[in-house]
Each structure stands twice: as C-alpha cells, then as structure tokens.
Amino acid sequence: MQRFAALLDGLLLTPSRNGKLVLIADYLRDTPDPDRGWALAALTGAVDFPAVKAGTVRSLMAERVDPVLWALSRDFVGDTAETASLLWPEPATPPTGPSPTLGEIVTALGSTTRSAAPGLLASLLDQLDTAGRYALIKFATGALRIGISARLAKVAFAQAFSVAVDEVEEYWHGQHPPYGPLFQWATGAAPPPRTDLLPLFRPFMLAHPLEDQAISLADYVAEWKWDGIRVQLVHVNGETRVYSRGGDEISASFPEIAAALPFPAVLDGELLVRGNQQGGEAGGAASFNALQQRLGRKTVSKAMLAEAPAFVRLYDVLIDEGEDLRGEPWTTRRGRLEALIPRLDPARFDLSETIAATDMDSLAAIRAGARDAAIEGVMLKHRASPYVAGRRSGLWYKWKREPLLVDCVLMYAQRGSGKRSSFYSDFTFGCWDGDPDAGAELLPVGKAYFGFTDEELKWLDRHVRQHTVAKFGPVRETDKSLVFEVAFDSVHASKRHKSGVAMRFPRINRIRQDKPAHEADRLDALLSMVT
Amino acid sequence: MAGCFTWIKAEPMGIRIVPADAWIDPSRAVERALVTHGHADHARGGHGQTIATPATLAIMGVRYGVAEGTVPADYHEPIILGGGVSATFLPAGHVLGSAQILLEYAGERVIVTGDYKRSPDPTCLPFAVTPCDLFITEATFGLPVFRHPPIADEIARLLAARAANPERCVLVGAYALGKAQRVIAELRAASWHEPIYLHGAMETMCRLYEEQGVQLGDLRSAAGVPKTELAGAIVICPPSALNDRWSRRLPDPLTAMASGWMRVRQRARQRGVKLPLVISDHADWDELTQTIAEVNPAETWITHGREEALLRWCELHQRRARALALSGYEDEDD
Ligand SMILES: [Zn+2]
Ligand SMILES: [Zn+2]
Numbered sequence: 001m002q003r004f005a006a007l008l009d010g011l012l013l014t015p016s017r018n019g020k021l022v023l024i025a026d027y028l029r030d031t032p033d034p035d036r037g038w039a040l041a042a043l044t045g046a047v048d049f050p051a052v053k054a055g056t057v058r059s060l061m062a063e064r065v066d067p068v069l070w071a072l073s074r075d076f077v078g079d080t081a082e083t084a085s086l087l088w089p090e091p092a093t094p095p096t097g098p099s100p101t102l103g104e105i106v107t108a109l110g111s112t113t114r115s116a117a118p119g120l121l122a123s124l125l126d127q128l129d130t131a132g133r134y135a136l137i138k139f140a141t142g143a144l145r146i147g148i149s150a151r152l153a154k155v156a157f158a159q160a161f162s163v164a165v166d167e168v169e170e171y172w173h174g175q176h177p178p179y180g181p182l183f184q185w186a187t188g189a190a191p192p193p194r195t196d197l198l199p200l201f202r203p204f205m206l207a208h209p210l211e212d213q214a215i216s217l218a219d220y221v222a223e224w225k226w227d228g229i230r231v232q233l234v235h236v237n238g239e240t241r242v243y244s245r246g247g248d249e250i251s252a253s254f255p256e257i258a259a260a261l262p263f264p265a266v267l268d269g270e271l272l273v274r275g276n277q278q279g280g281e282a283g284g285a286a287s288f289n290a291l292q293q294r295l296g297r298k299t300v301s302k303a304m305l306a307e308a309p310a311f312v313r314l315y316d317v318l319i320d321e322g323e324d325l326r327g328e329p330w331t332t333r334r335g336r337l338e339a340l341i342p343r344l345d346p347a348r349f350d351l352s353e354t355i356a357a358t359d360m361d362s363l364a365a366i367r368a369g370a371r372d373a374a375i376e377g378v379m380l381k382h383r384a385s386p387y388v389a390g391r392r393s394g395l396w397y398k399w400k401r402e403p404l405l406v407d408c409v410l411m412y413a414q415r416g417s418g419k420r421s422s423f424y425s426d427f428t429f430g431c432w433d434g435d436p437d438a439g440a441e442l443l444p445v446g447k448a449y450f451g452f453t454d455e456e457l458k459w460l461d462r463h464v465r466q467h468t469v470a471k472f473g474p475v476r477e478t479d480k481s482l483v484f485e486v487a488f489d490s491v492h493a494s495k496r497h498k499s500g501v502a503m504r505f506p507r508i509n510r511i512r513q514d515k516p517a518h519e520a521d522r523l524d525a526l527l528s529m530v531t
Numbered sequence: 532m533a534g535c536f537t538w539i540k541a542e543p544m545g546i547r548i549v550p551a552d553a554w555i556d557p558s559r560a561v562e563r564a565l566v567t568h569g570h571a572d573h574a575r576g577g578h579g580q581t582i583a584t585p586a587t588l589a590i591m592g593v594r595y596g597v598a599e600g601t602v603p604a605d606y607h608e609p610i611i612l613g614g615g616v617s618a619t620f621l622p623a624g625h626v627l628g629s630a631q632i633l634l635e636y637a638g639e640r641v642i643v644t645g646d647y648k649r650s651p652d653p654t655c656l657p658f659a660v661t662p663c664d665l666f667i668t669e670a671t672f673g674l675p676v677f678r679h680p681p682i683a684d685e686i687a688r689l690l691a692a693r694a695a696n697p698e699r700c701v702l703v704g705a706y707a708l709g710k711a712q713r714v715i716a717e718l719r720a721a722s723w724h725e726p727i728y729l730h731g732a733m734e735t736m737c738r739l740y741e742e743q744g745v746q747l748g749d750l751r752s753a754a755g756v757p758k759t760e761l762a763g764a765i766v767i768c769p770p771s772a773l774n775d776r777w778s779r780r781l782p783d784p785l786t787a788m789a790s791g792w793m794r795v796r797q798r799a800r801q802r803g804v805k806l807p808l809v810i811s812d813h814a815d816w817d818e819l820t821q822t823i824a825e826v827n828p829a830e831t832w833i834t835h836g837r838e839e840a841l842l843r844w845c846e847l848h849q850r851r852a853r854a855l856a857l858s859g860y861e862d863e864d865d
Contacts, residue, residue: 012796013805065675066847072840073676077795086676086794134796 001099001128003031004039005135011146020148024156035102037178040157042139044150046177049109051117052140057084060118060125064089081141085134091126099127102139103178109140161186166203166389169247174198196322199236201247202266203389205316207379207396215360215397220380221330222355222363225398226313227376227489228272228291233312235261242271244295253297254310260348265340266319268387269312270352272374313352314341318387326387333387367401376489377401403487404529406431407512407520409442410482413464414475416449423457424464424476425449427508429484431499431526436518442480443499445526451487451507460511483512483520491529501526536665538616538636541832541855546643546667548634550614553582555632555643565604565618567645568629569594569708582610584620586628586743590708593739606630606656622656623647625812626709627740633661641665642826646835648811649818650679653716654709654745658822666828667855670836671813672791679791679815685808686717692785692806693765700728700761701806702784704770707733709812711767712740714789715747718765728753728761730768730777758782774803791815820844 010023024043028036041047061070061084070087077083100108105124112120121140125133138144154172158165163186171193175182184190231250232243240261242251251258254271261267273290290308294300317337318326325333341351355378357363367378377400385395408429416425426449434440452460463482470477487509494502501523540547545557553563560577567573567583569590574583576595582602583591591597604610604620611617615637620630625646634641640663647658647669672679693701705711711733718727726749729737737750753766762782772778773786791811792798799807814822819841823831831852833841838854845852 009796013800013807015803066843068843069675069840072837072843073674076674076837077676078797082796083676086678 001102001105001132001135003027004035004042004102004139005128005131007039008135008138008144008146009131011148017152020152021156021159024148024153025160028157028160033180033183034106034178037180037183038102038106038139040153040179041177042142042144043148043153045142045144047139047142049112049117049140049142051112051114052109052121054080054141054143056118056121057081057137057141060084060122061087081137081143082134084137085130088125088130088133095127099129099132100124105136105139106178157182157186164389167192170195170200170202170389173200196319196324197236199234199239199241201232201234201241201243201249202318202326203247204230204232204245204268205385205387205389205396206391207398208391208393210380210397210399213397215380217357217359217363219384220382220397221334222357223315223352223379223381224355224370224375225377225379225400226270226272226352227374228270228313229295231257231269231271231312232318233257233261233265233267233269235264235266250295253294253300255300256305257310257312257348260345263343264319264321265317267312267314267337267340268316268318269314269349271310271312273308273310309347311348311350313350315352316387328386329384330381330386331383367399370401375401401489403489403509404491405509406445406486406488406526406529407515408445408484408486409480409517409520410463410478410484411442411444411480412475412477413460420457423461425457425461427460427484429486430480432518432520432522433499434522436520440522443523444497445499445501445523446486446488446503446506448484448486448506448508451509452511456508456511481517483515483517484508485510485512490531491526493530499523499526501530536639536641536830538639539634539641539665539667541667541834543856548612548614548616548618548636550636551612551616552614553612553616556645565632566591567623567632567643568626570626570646573645582618584628584630587630588628589739589743590628590736593735594708604630609635621659621661624649624652624655624658627655627712627743627745629655629709631659631661633663639664641667642828643667644669646671646813647822648814649822650682652713652812653720654712654740660822660825662828663826664829665832666823666826666830667832667834668819668823668841669813670819670833670838670841672811672815673819673833673837673841675816675840677791677794677811677815678817679794679809679811682713682717682810683721685789685810686714686721689718689765689787689806689808690721690723692787693763696785697763699783699785700764700766700781702766702768702773702778702781702786703808704773704786704788704790704802704804705767705810707736707769710789710810712737712745712747713812714767714810715750716745719746719748723765724748725764726751728756728764728766730766730772732769732772733767753781770802816840823850824848 007027011020014020065087073087074083108120124136128136154168155165158168171182175193181193185192230245234241240258241249242254242258244250314337317333320336325336355366357366377398380397382395408431410427411430412428413424414426415421416423428444428447430442430444432440433443464476464478467479468476469479486506488503488506490504491501538549540549544559546555553565554561555565556567556573557564562579564578565582566587569587574591576597580600581597582604585603588601588603606620606622609617609619617635619633621633623629623631623645625648631642631644642663649658705714715727728751730753737747741747770788778784785806786804787806787808788802788804789808789810791813793807794809831845831850832855834855842852842854
C-alpha cells in the first residue's frame with residue numbers, strides 16, 4: 001500500500017504527462033502481482049466496492065472528530081479523503097509488521113458487508129500512515145480523481161514493458177482486475193490472452209507516407225487506396241460488428257453490411273457507397289458525401305438503403321474461422337482473402353484489386369492517370385508484412401496523388417464554429433466564367449475552411465472585415481480582390497452547382513496576395529481536370 | 532483580577548500596553564515597540580524605541596536598518612517599562628532571537644507568544660513554558676490537520692531524494708530567516724558535510740547566524756558555480772525563486788519546499804513542488820493545544836492565523852478564550 005500511496009502522491013505533484021507516464025510505468029514494473037493490477041484498475045476507474053461509500057468515511061470521522069473541527073479542516077484542505085487521512089487519530093499502539101498490501105485490502109473490502117465495512121475500514125486505517133490512509137480512502141471509494149485517463153494508464157503499461165499500446169488495448173478487452181494474464185503476456189511469461197472469441201476491434205495496420213524510399217515492386221505489392229471509410233468487420237458468435245477507424249462501432253448505420261458476413265472472421269476493408277454521383281462509373285464507388293450522410297445515423301431508412309447502398313472493398317483478413325492470421329505474411333493472408341470472396345455476397349463485398357505494374361515509373365503513370373472519385377492514391381504493402389497494429393516502418397506505405405491546384409478568388413466568408421466562432425473562417429471562392437477583362441463573372445466553385453495557419457486566419461479575418469461589401473446574416477460578401485491557391489484531390493461534374501463542378505477535399509494551399517484577382521483561373525481550367 | 536486585563540488592548544495594528552504606552556509587534560511605526568522576533572510581519576523599522584533580544588536587534592539592523600533607539604533585552608531579565616509594567620523576554624523556540632514577552636502589571640501576568648514552536652531547533656533556544664493569567668497565542672497552524680512530523684524524518688527524505696538523483700540538484704525553498712538555517716543545521720546534524728549552496732538572498736542571514744554562534748558548516752554562493760559542480764548538491768533559495776529564472780542555472784533541479792503548509796497536497800501542488808518537506812517553525816495543532824494546557828492560563832487570546840478552530844478547542848475544553856483580529860500578520864515564515 002505504501003508504494004501505491006507514493007505513486008498517487010507522485011502523480012499529484014507531477015504536472016507533466018511524460019513525468020506521469022514514467023511514474024506509472026516504474027510502479028507497474030517494480031510492483032508484484034496482484035497489487036500492480038489493482039493499482040491499474042484504480043487508475044482506470046475499474047475498482048468498485050459496493051460496501052464502501054463516501055458516506056462511510058464521513059461517518060467514521062464523525063465518530064472521531066468534533067463536527068466543527070471537521071468542517072473547518074475539510075474547508076481548508078478541500079478534499080474529504082485527504083482531510084480524513086490527516087485527522088485520523090493515530091492508534092494508541094503503533095502498528096507492527098508490514099502494512100496491508102493492495103491485494104489484501106481488495107480481498108478484505110471485496111468480501112465485507114455494508115454493516116461490517118466501517119469497522120474494517122477503521123482497522124485498515126489504523127495500520128497505515130497519513131499517505132497510506134489517503135490512498136486507501138481514495139482506492140476504497142473508487143474516486144481517485146487525479147486526472148489520469150484510462151488511455152494514459154494503458155500507454156504507461158505499454159511503456160513499462162515495451163509492448164505496443166495498440167496490443168495493450170486489444171488484450172485489455174475481456175480482462176478483469178487484477179489483469180494477471182495481461183501482465184503475464186507483457187512480461188513475456190505467457191502468450192497473449194485469447195481474444196479471438198470476443199467481438200473486438202483490432203487496431204488497424206496503418207501506412208507511412210511514401211517519401212523518397214527506394215521501393216522495389218518485387219518486394220511490395222501495389223493496391224489502390226480507396227477513399228471511403230476504413231472499416232473492420234468482426235463476426236463472432238453469429239453476430240457481426242462493423243468498426244470504424246477509432247474502434248467506434250457503426251453497425252447500426254450500415255445494417256446491410258453487418259448482415260452480409262455469415263461466418264466467423266475479422267476483415268479489413270474500405271466502406272464505400274455504390275452509385276454514379278460525382279462522376280464515378282455506374283456500379284463503381286461513389287461519393288464520399290453519400291457515405292458521410294449515412295455515417296452517424298442510428299437507423300437507416302429503406303430509401304437510403306436503396307439510394308446509397310454500401311459495400312466493402314476488402315483489403316485483408318486478420319482472423320479466418322478462429323484462426324489468427326496476423327502473424328502470417330501478406331501473401332498468405334491475400335490468398336486466404338481471395339479464397340473467402342466466393343463465399344460472400346458480391347453486392348456487399350468485393351476485393352480490392354492489386355495494380356499490375358512492373359516498376360515504380362509505370363506505377364507512377366498509372367497513379368497519375370487515375371482520377372476515380374474514390375481513389376485517394378496507391379498503397380504499397382510489403383509482401384512479407386504481418387498484420388501489425390499502427391504504423392510500422394518499412395511495411396506499408398501510402399503514395400497519395402499529388403493535389404491539383406487552381407487559383408480562385410475569395411467571394412464570401414462565414415464565421416466558423418467552436419473556438420473559431422469569432423473569426424471569418426469558412427471561405428467560398430470562385431473562378432471566372434470567361435475573360436474577366438471582357439466582363440466575365442465569378443462563379444463559386446468551392447468552399448474551404450482549412451489549410452491556413454492561425455496567423456493566416458487572423459489575417460484573413462481582418463481582410464474580410466475590411467473588404468466587406470454586403471452582409472447576409474452570418475455571411476459577408478467581399479470585394480473579390482483576394483486570390484487563393486486552392487488544392488484539391490479531384491473535381492467532378494455536378495448538376496447541383498451553378499458552376500457545374502464540385503471539388504473534392506478543397507483546402508487553402510496558399511494566400512496569393514501577390515496575384516491580382518483578374519489573373520485567377522477560369523472555369524475552363526477546372527473543367528479540364530474533371531474526372 | 533483574572534478576566535479583566537483592561538490594561539492590555541488588542542488593536543488592529545498590534546497589542547498595546549496601555550499604562551506603559553508601548554506596543555508589541557506593531558504593524559506601524561510607534562514611539563515605543565517591543566518586538567518578539569525579526570520576521571517582517573512582527574518587526575519593522577521606524578520606531579522611536581525598539582526593545583528586543585540582542586539577536587533580534589542584530590537581525591533588524593541587517594533587514595530594516597534599525598540602529599537608533601535600540602534597547603537590548605536579555606532572556607529572563609525583567610525590564611521596567613514604566614507605568615507599573617515590567618516585561619521579560621522568554622525564549623519562544625521560533626527563530627534565532629525569538630521571544631515570548633511576559634508582561635506583569637498589578638499582579639496580573641500576560642504572555643504574548645509571538646511566533647513559537649515546541650519541537651527542537653538547533654538554531655535557537657527552546658520555548659520556555661511559563662505560567663500566566665492571560666496567554667496571547669499565535670495560531671498559524673491552528674487546525675487539527677496540521678501535525679508536523681519529526682524534522683529528522685523530513686531531512687532523511689531530502690537526503691534520500693538527493694541520493695536517488697545524482698545527476699540533479701535538490702533545490703530547497705526555505706525562508707531566509709530561520710527556516711534556511713534550521714534546515715542547514717539539521718542537515719549537518721544528519722551528517723551532511725558537503726558544501727551547501729545558497730541563493731544570494733540567503734547569504735547575509737546565514738552569515739549573521741554564524742556571527743551569533745550558530746555553526747552552519749561549508750556554505751557557498753550558488754552564483755557562477757558551473758552546473759557540473761552542482762550535480763548531486765543541495766541548494767537553498769527563497770520560495771519565490773523556486774520556479775523563476777534564477778533556478779535555470781541549476782542542473783535539472785528537483786524542487787523541494789520546507790514549510791508546514793506542505794502537509795496539505797493541494798498547497799504543495801500549487802507551489803509546483805516535487806518534494807514537499809513538512810518543516811515548520813510554528814507550533815502544530817498538538818503543540819498549540821498542549822502548550823495552552825501546560826501554561827494553563829485563566830484566559831487565552833488567539834491571533835495570527837486560524838483562530839476559529841483553536842477557539843473551538845478551548846470551548847470543548849472549557850477554557851475561556853477569544854479571537855483577536857490583528858492586521859498585518861500575514862505569515863512571512865511558515
Ligand atoms: Zn515568525
Ligand atoms: Zn508571524
């Protein structure tokens with residue numbers, strides 16, 4: 001208990017996140033089981049003794065301290081547990097022998113009753129010093145409140161034993177305090193706890209951006225990087241769950257997907273919507289907007305299911321019929337994935353095709369030619385790569401397409417939301433519909449609200465205020481004197497927009513104070529880039 | 532007799548001895564002042580006449596430039612103040628030169644404690660328990676949550692932290708008058724004989740203590756000392772310098788603070804202290820209550836701190852007591 005007490009005091013007096021991580025990691029490494037597991041449970045808010053309540057402590061103190069002196073002390077100290085720890089009368093005969101361990105305390109508190117709890121707590125308090133009493137009360141009432149998040153505790157656990165935090169997250173599921181199997185795995189004493197029978201999200205394997213690494217396509221396979229929602233499908237015990245990037249379950253928003261995986265497996269893929277909006281070929285992958293509209297819905301209407309049916313383009317298989325394939329090389333997993341495809345409904349699943357390219361130059365040419373709305377770039381996966389959580393260097397790379405650029409003129413600005421609500425930070429910009437010197441007009445072609453720095457935002461806000469020609473509610477129309485270089489991923493024909501085009505993922509790349517508005521691009525320039 | 536004490540008045544600026552036309556620890560300049568000790572909330576310059584122990588007068592000379600009109604009062608030697616009042620300075624155990632003042636008038640005995648403590652301190656004489664009718668006590672730590680541990684335990688923690696961080700230095704925040712010297716003397720008593728490095732604000736007072744016969748060992752100025760030499764060293768600075776630019780010259784200092792307030796975590800946290808050392812030059816709750824019981828006065832006046840709790844204790848123990856509201860008594864030291 002003394003060690004746990006010292007940990008709590010250390011955490012209280014250490015403001016920095018790194019300092020806290022070191023303290024927790026040292027504690028977890030140096031403390032025996034089961035104490036460290038119980039401490040971890042306390043830090044992550046997983047300790048609860050129904051027989052002990054905050055009121056238990058208050059009534060114990062009421063029997064020992066004058067109520068006026070208690071109230072004055074509590075006011076000054078500001079924390080009931082600390083006040084009680086300071087005011088607890090030292091027992092007439094000082095405790096002999098070692099103070100109780102966390103494990104012993106858990107055993108005692110866990111098996112006590114509501115009526116026996118005060119007496120038990122009192123006898124434990126008698127065996128501890130001030131810091132120990134403070135820690136005991138915090139622990140027993142389950143209210144640490146020392147500003148440690150569960151995530152921070154897990155990161156510290158990973159640091160303590162040099163394991164990946166994503167693996168900690170995975171194996172944590174289904175474990176209970178004091179987490180014996182988790183510590184056994186982390187210390188190398190046992191294989192990881194089995195999780196294949198749990199409907200768990202496994203953290204995604206991610207890619208590093210490709211910079212100037214030399215890549216040989218003999219070692220790496222190329223695959224399109226699709227621009228939908230990365231999902232993981234987990235089928236266990238007759239039920240399928242769909243998880244998005246952060247491990248959030250989105251099964252309810254995509255019931256047709258959840259219903260379509262009929263056998264136990266964990267699959268990795270890209271969730272896309274079928275359709276031909278925004279230039280996608282009929283039956284191909286369609287607009288990201290359509291996906292966004294479905295995401296976040298608790299229920300999905302029949303009309304929506306019909307209008308924007310979702311499907312998953314499969315990248316990988318992690319677990320197949322209970323067999324964990326993550327340690328296998330990509331080629332093996334790919335073979336297993338291809339073998340699964342015939343068992344799946346083609347309306348709901350297809351295979352993310354690999355790209356046949358002999359070398360990087362031909363791949364670059366293929367990549368440059370690809371303007372499908374749903375293609376974000378190219379993935380390069382090492383053929384021998386196991387499936388590991390997070391970004392591991394040398395295994396997977398993403399090779400995004402170069403952004404397209406166009407010079408546009410600022411037309412309207414609107415206030416942002418949240419901490420930007422006092423700034424004009426949402427910008428609508430346009431291109432000329434002809435020769436500006438021959439009376440052409442600006443037509444709005446897109447909207448962007450990022451791409452600039454905070455400094456630039458302040459400058460833009462001032463520009464908008466000083467160049468306002470009209471106000472429409474929260475929107476200001478500017479004098480159309482400022483040019484933006486706008487970067488975007490692709491542009492598509494759109495009947496909904498007056499300009500006839502819609503940009504995908506536009507952002508302010510540069511503010512072109514140097515460029516006169518009449519030299520901004522014309523709509524023709526954008527139309528020539530439509531895919 | 533007891534219960535009258537009309538010749539002693541508690542006024543906002545201090546305690547007035549009416550028949551002698553003198554004040555104890557007045558917060559403004561007066562014609563005649565009796566000063567319990569050198570802390571700024573008790574001592575100030577500008578009085579016509581200053582009556583204090585020789586050590587306190589030496590401190591006031593250095594700190595407030597007091598040179599004129601000084602009247603040294605030796606411990607246990609009564610001084611006739613006039614108007615039928617005599618005053619005797621008695622050791623208070625707070626800092627070097629600190630005194631309780633025993634006033635006698637018309638058969639009534641009144642003690643003004645100034646600041647005091649009961650735990651041993653190698654830098655000053657221990658508190659002398661003296662019977663009286665009216666006991667005017669300080670109450671800086673007048674809450675039952677304040678129990679100061681034995682100083683040897685805290686010094687051991689300080690030395691352990693130093694030993695565990697050989698690349699760093701331990702920077703101890705301690706008030707320049709009293710606390711710093713006590714920490715140094717206790718370190719010496721714990722066999723720490725390495726040089727101890729001082730912030731400039733500490734040097735004068737340490738020198739004065741040594742002149743007054745308190746041995747502090749090898750003290751050095753921290754100014755201009757290379758970081759490598761300070762690795763593994765103990766450095767003492769005023770609390771205000773703990774987290775300011777001055778401490779950047781030190782090798783990754785582990786900040787400690789020696790104060791009775793360190794007993795409460797939030798206080799330590801607010802100060803940004805990593806190693807709170809519960810070391811106080813004031814009586815803790817147990818000492819305050821034990822002292823009242825031992826002195827056993829007919830009446831107790833409580834001032835200078837958290838009066839309500841001590842007042843409550845007196846009430847619970849059937850002791851006549853009242854709280855005074857004196858101004859200007861913000862602890863300089865704790
Ligand atoms: Zn003082
Ligand atoms: Zn004082």
